Amino acid sequence: MSGAPVVVVGAGPVGLTAALLLAGRGLRVVVLERQAAPYPLPRAVHLDDEVFRVLQAAGVADEVAAACRPMAGLRALDGAHRVLAEFRRAPGAGSNGWPQGSLVHQPDLEAVLAGAVSAAPVIDLHRGVEVTGLAQDGGGVTVRATDRATGADRSVRAAAVLGCDGANSSVRGLMGARMRDLGPADRWLVVDARSAEPLPIWPGVHQVCDPRRAATFMPVTGDRYRWEFRLAPGETAAELAEPARLAALLAPVVPADRVEVDRAVEYTFRAQVADRWRDGRVLLAGDAAHLTPPFVGQGLGLGLRDVHQLAWKLTAVLRGEAGDDLLDTYQAEREPHARALIRVALLLGVLMTGGGRSGAVARRAVLAAVRRIPAVARLATDSRTPPLRRGPLVDRRGRAGRRLAGTLVPQPDVLVDGRRCRLDDVLGDGEAQLSADLEVRRADGTSVRVEDPSGTLRRWLGAATSVRIRPDRIVAAARS
Incomplete structure (x- = not known):
């Protein structure tokens, strides 16, 4: 080296x-x-x-x-800030341990x-x-x-x-x-503000699905809040940031005199x-x-x-x-x-903010149906890395390989000699192997047996007898 x-x-x-x-x-x-x-x-x-x-x-x-503060999920609102759909996220640790x-x-x-x-x-x-x-x-x-x-x-x-x-x-x-462009650029006014008193709003992201003025607002951490408003063609951030117009934009959530604006600037989001x-x-x-x-x-x-x-x-x-x-x-x-x-972000942008008045009517019906279909609803809150394709570093052969190779190994809390710890800390920073009897063999040649109180690893392994895990926690290969 x-x-x-x-x-x-x-x-x-x-x-x-x-x-x-x-x-x-x-x-x-x-x-x-x-x-x-x-x-x-x-x-x-x-x-x-x-x-x-x-x-x-x-x-x-x-x-x-x-x-940080755990995010409660996503609410889709109409132009009058009525809830069209709610996609919740669990507040506790998920499959990745956070x-x-x-x-x-x-x-x-x-x-x-x-x-x-x-x-x-x-x-x-x-x-x-x-x-x-x-x-x-x-x-x-x-x-x-x-x-x-x-x-x-x-x-x-x-x-x-x-x-x-x-x-x-x-x-x-x-x-x-x-x-290289994957979609059109999108201009937004981004407003970061603080409030001395907590604002009475749901602790998640609110997406205003109004084609006349798409918007997003959320509590961040502590006394910090963020709003984002899509700019119309020819409109400038300076115009919208004028006190009277900004107060009107914030009014559906909070009177403008309740917050102190740190900044109001234009962002151009690109794909x-x-x-x-x-x-x-x-x-x-x-x-x-x-x-x-x-x-x-x-x-x-x-x-x-x-x-x-x-x-x-x-x-x-x-x-x-x-x-x-x-x-x-x-x-x-x-x-x-x-x-x-990026494609998911573009799609959600169209689904949640496009279509004019007729789109707003259709969106209410579509969101009502979508929230009842878990696989589709996950698009609104799920950012999981899709499985890697078969390649030099991913062997997807066999039933276990096709199911697990290219995916992230979950990270439950495990026990090592009665001590609770996170799985990644047991795996070490190199390649590791995990067997069906829950023995971890690390890159440095050491091995350790873990207990899986939640049963997460056993359920995930299924019929696999062993998996080889890359340093980035992606499964390189799995064997039945």
């Missing part, structure tokens, strides 16, 4: 999580962030139970959870991640540094960078580069990748995927690789899943345990999931 560090460009949640995951595998990491200070205002607000397993792998899940959905104030999340990064001796974080060039050769990548305050050269030699630098990624531009996620040892993750509409709350979740997978694959390559062709499987495995969730 090269002695050069991995350079992560971007110190948002995806970049900081990537740094922690790589450091946890023994790699040196340098994080370069263009901005001089963390962004102080909220952006992403939703984390699901799968991505909490990524944060668990990064060592920060419990601290992040303490800053609440199905949690709401978070992104600066709180970033503060936890930044604290963990500062405590990691193998991670160096440099803010106010702009990446201006990348030059690859057989030994690695030279990252040309400049201190934005002083103009000093901050270039660094890297074993690999991860572009986690957001929708306007400089790394994506430097590697010559382009974004896009980059045509290339890799150029040699330069790779993209998060918003640099894909952008999604907001309807399933997966913009951040997709990026955290990206780096969970990328961390173990890149480590294997840099340690000489695998060839560079392992990195070819990154986009091959992650892009279909990103595309699938």
Whole structure:
């Protein structure tokens, strides 16, 4: 393995999580962030139970959870804010060991991640540094960078580069990748506000299915609340943010004098995927690789899943345990999931907000039927990673393989020598094998037998005699 560090460009949640995951595998990491200070205002607000397993792998899940609030689910409302349908999420831990959905104030999340990064001796974080060039050769990548305050050269030699630098990624531009549209752009006014007194609203996400003015509102954490309003063609955020108009928009939920507005800004939500996620040892993750509409709350979740997978694959390559062709499987495995969730977000956007007046009438009837069909209703709240297709790292042969390979192993609480712990912590950070008698064989050669008080693992295994689990907790193969 090269002695050069991995350079992560971007110190948002995806970049900081990537740094922690790589450091946890023994790699040196340098994080370069263009901005001089963390962004102080909220952006992403939703984390699901799968991505909490990524944060668990990064060592920060419990601290992040303490800053979150479980999300009750989704309510679809008509233009008069009457409930059309309700899709609940269980408040307790689900099959992944964490609440199905949690709401978070992104600066709180970033503060936890930044604290963990500062405590990691193998991670160096440099803010106010702009990446201006990348030059690859057989030994690695030279990252040309400049201190934005002083103009000093901050270039660094890297074993690999991860572009986690957001929708306007400089790394994506430097590697010559382009974004491809999967659907039209959508302009919204986003309003973040605070209330000294708790507002009497249901503790979930409310989707206003009004084609005249589609909207979303939700309590976030503590005294924080968010509203989003779709902008009409030719309309500007500044117009809607005028006090009288903003008060009218908030009125169905709360009088405007009950809240203090932190900001009211325009966001353009896009549905896009980059045509290339890799150029040699330069790779993209998060918003640099894909952008999604907001309807399933997966913009951040997709990026955290990206780096969970990328961390173990890149480590294997840099340690000489695998060839560079392992990195070819990154986009091959992650892009279909990103595309699938983007399509779901586009579909839900049309179903919940499109169609004009006739669409509103039809929507009431459709939602009444949908909420009685569990498999369809799950679309509104379910962000599970779809099973990976058969490929070099997924063996779907046999009945057990076809059922389990490519899926995430569940994470119930298990007992080890009478001590309760989470399954992922027992599996370790490498590949592991789980047998029908509940023996875990880890990558370091050790083995341990677990007890399954809830019976979750036994039910999930079914007739399988053993499963091989990848470091990202996806089943590589299952045997009957």
